[in-house]
Amino acid sequence: MDAVTENFDVFAGGFWLTLQLCFLSAIGALIVGTIIAVFRISPVPPLRAVGTAYVTVFRNVPLTIVFFFAAFGLPALGSNANFLRIPGLDQIFNRLGIDLPYFRFAIIALSLYTGAFVCEALRSGINAVPAGQAEAARAIGLTFGQNLRFVVLPQAWKAAIVPLGSVIIAMIKNSALAGFFGVVGDLSNSGYALVTVKGEPAVPVLISISAFFLVMTVPLGILLDRIEKRRAVAR
Amino acid sequence: MSEQATLYDAPGPRARLITIVSSIAVGVLLVVAAYFFVYRPLDKRGEFTMEKWGPLIDPSNDDFAALWQRIGTGFRATLMAAALAVVLSLLCGTLLAIARVWLKTASRRKWAGLPAPVAVVLRILMVALDALSRVFVEVFRGLPVVITIVFVWLGLPSLGVDLGNILWYLVVGLVLYNTVVIAEILRSGMEGLPVGQREASEAVGLSSGQTIRMILLPQAFRIMLPALISQLVVVLKDTSLGFIIGYEEVLRITTQVVQILDNQIQMYIVVGTIYILLNYGLSKLAGYAQRRLARGRKTRTLPVTAEAPAAISEPVL
Numbered sequence: 001m002d003a004v005t006e007n008f009d010v011f012a013g014g015f016w017l018t019l020q021l022c023f024l025s026a027i028g029a030l031i032v033g034t035i036i037a038v039f040r041i042s043p044v045p046p047l048r049a050v051g052t053a054y055v056t057v058f059r060n061v062p063l064t065i066v067f068f069f070a071a072f073g074l075p076a077l078g079s080n081a082n083f084l085r086i087p088g089l090d091q092i093f094n095r096l097g098i099d100l101p102y103f104r105f106a107i108i109a110l111s112l113y114t115g116a117f118v119c120e121a122l123r124s125g126i127n128a129v130p131a132g133q134a135e136a137a138r139a140i141g142l143t144f145g146q147n148l149r150f151v152v153l154p155q156a157w158k159a160a161i162v163p164l165g166s167v168i169i170a171m172i173k174n175s176a177l178a179g180f181f182g183v184v185g186d187l188s189n190s191g192y193a194l195v196t197v198k199g200e201p202a203v204p205v206l207i208s209i210s211a212f213f214l215v216m217t218v219p220l221g222i223l224l225d226r227i228e229k230r231r232a233v234a235r
Numbered sequence: 236m237s238e239q240a241t242l243y244d245a246p247g248p249r250a251r252l253i254t255i256v257s258s259i260a261v262g263v264l265l266v267v268a269a270y271f272f273v274y275r276p277l278d279k280r281g282e283f284t285m286e287k288w289g290p291l292i293d294p295s296n297d298d299f300a301a302l303w304q305r306i307g308t309g310f311r312a313t314l315m316a317a318a319l320a321v322v323l324s325l326l327c328g329t330l331l332a333i334a335r336v337w338l339k340t341a342s343r344r345k346w347a348g349l350p351a352p353v354a355v356v357l358r359i360l361m362v363a364l365d366a367l368s369r370v371f372v373e374v375f376r377g378l379p380v381v382i383t384i385v386f387v388w389l390g391l392p393s394l395g396v397d398l399g400n401i402l403w404y405l406v407v408g409l410v411l412y413n414t415v416v417i418a419e420i421l422r423s424g425m426e427g428l429p430v431g432q433r434e435a436s437e438a439v440g441l442s443s444g445q446t447i448r449m450i451l452l453p454q455a456f457r458i459m460l461p462a463l464i465s466q467l468v469v470v471l472k473d474t475s476l477g478f479i480i481g482y483e484e485v486l487r488i489t490t491q492v493v494q495i496l497d498n499q500i501q502m503y504i505v506v507g508t509i510y511i512l513l514n515y516g517l518s519k520l521a522g523y524a525q526r527r528l529a530r531g532r533k534t535r536t537l538p539v540t541a542e543a544p545a546a547i548s549e550p551v552l
């Protein structure tokens with residue numbers, strides 16, 4: 001147990017960094033996913049094709065390869081993802097502003113990958129809105145944008161919240177990969193380093209890493225189950 | 236998929252013209268942007284030269300045969316790990332699902348025919364096992380697969396367990412996670428069945444074990460087949476994590492090749508494409524299975540229930 005108590009601040013720091021990564025990537029994924037979802041249901045055929053292609057590619061490719069592309073492809077394009085150094089935001093999330101770009105790359109990879117799944121969750125929500133709603137909106141002369149904004153999306157969010165939640169849980173779990181792609185000091189990276197570099201015993205360290213991940217995923221999962229049950233009863 | 240027709244009116248000639256013109260304009264803009272921001276930087280680094288692409292696409296290149304042989308070896312290793320993981324986790328997942336459904340009824344049983352102390356012990360045992368199985372499911376469902384795999388890889392040897400081949404560490408890690416996922420899929424399939432199924436089987440005198448084995452499980456498999464096939468996609472994607480623990484699957488081999496040939500981007504594009512094709516094929520298979528099943532189940536034709544399984548066949552992360 002010494003390995004755990006002595007290194008508790010390492011775990012706490014890793015937990016905090018992983019939390020930041022998940023929070024920022026979740027926002028990114030929601031933005032990307034919403035845009036792609038709008039693409040996929042838009043009246044413009046080329047946009048629909050782009051949306052479909054995006055989802056097909058990112059849903060069928062391993063996240064590992066997406067991470068490789070973020071970590072090697074972006075530098076090849078001469079980009080250090082500096083556009084994510086948003087002033088103000090990098091005060092709170094100080095990893096955004098530092099010169100090592102891997103934290104930003106991890107956010108990009110996770111957002112792009114998870115975005116495809118967010119899009120599908122949203123679309124399943126949109127499908128759950130009764131067709132009469134959208135038809136009525138059209139009948140009173142709302143345009144496609146108004147239709148989405150005022151009638152369909154507000155209702156779709158409600159039906160999409162459970163699938164979206166499971167997507168976010170999956171994303172939190174996937175964020176563990178970031179530690180193996182250059183992000184220094186997140187949960188998986190610090191645990192791995194403690195075992196392989198500092199030679200701490202593997203089992204207690206890995207159990208505590210797991211516990212920190214469970215702290216994030218299990219309550220969310222229980223919350224989602226609650227929401228699902230409540231909605232099932234309400235129906 | 237009904238939203239296409241209901242969200243907007245069919246475009247008229249003017250709207251169609253606007254669509255075409257603006258699509259072409261945006262397309263041209265994108266091509267120009269891609270030239271400046273993607274092609275030029277990549278070209279400057281020589282990413283489009285035959286030196287980098289040659290080993291992948293030019294059969295007369297010296298490295299062509301050896302490279303594709305390596306990629307083939309890698310994918311064989313990937314597929315082998317995936318196949319082993321799938322078979323084992325299907326097996327364990329089915330057993331776990333049976334155990335969980337059985338324990339759920341057993342933990343409520345009063346064991347009336349037995350002497351009181353035995354009945355109490357049995358009751359406590361069943362409740363404890365039920366709770367244990369739930370904790371097991373919650374823990375392994377909530378853990379990242381990477382952590383599970385690394386845990387198995389670093390943890391088992393330090394506990395004195397040696398699995399020999401590194402393949403088995405990957406497979407055990409994958410199986411731990413997917414067992415739980417598959418068990419949950421099957422369990423929700425069994426619990427989603429109409430109650431009459433269970434009642435009828437009990438009425439004809441089947442024990443609860445027989446009910447699960449002969450009545451509930453076969454139906455759950457059938458209903459959940461699309462979800463199970465989608466889980467195959469997840470397993471196939473997750474085998475790529477083997478490269479972290481040094482299993483020689485396709486990504487590991489790619490990183491080795493890249494060190495010699497120095498063509499990262501090209502290699503990852505090719506490997507990524509193969510992955511996409513494989514997984515896309517599997518997703519299509521899941522969709523096909525689902526349509527077959529939907530056709531077979533004519534009892535429920537409500538539009539709402541017809542849509543519900545659509546989400547099931549979607550691949551999960």
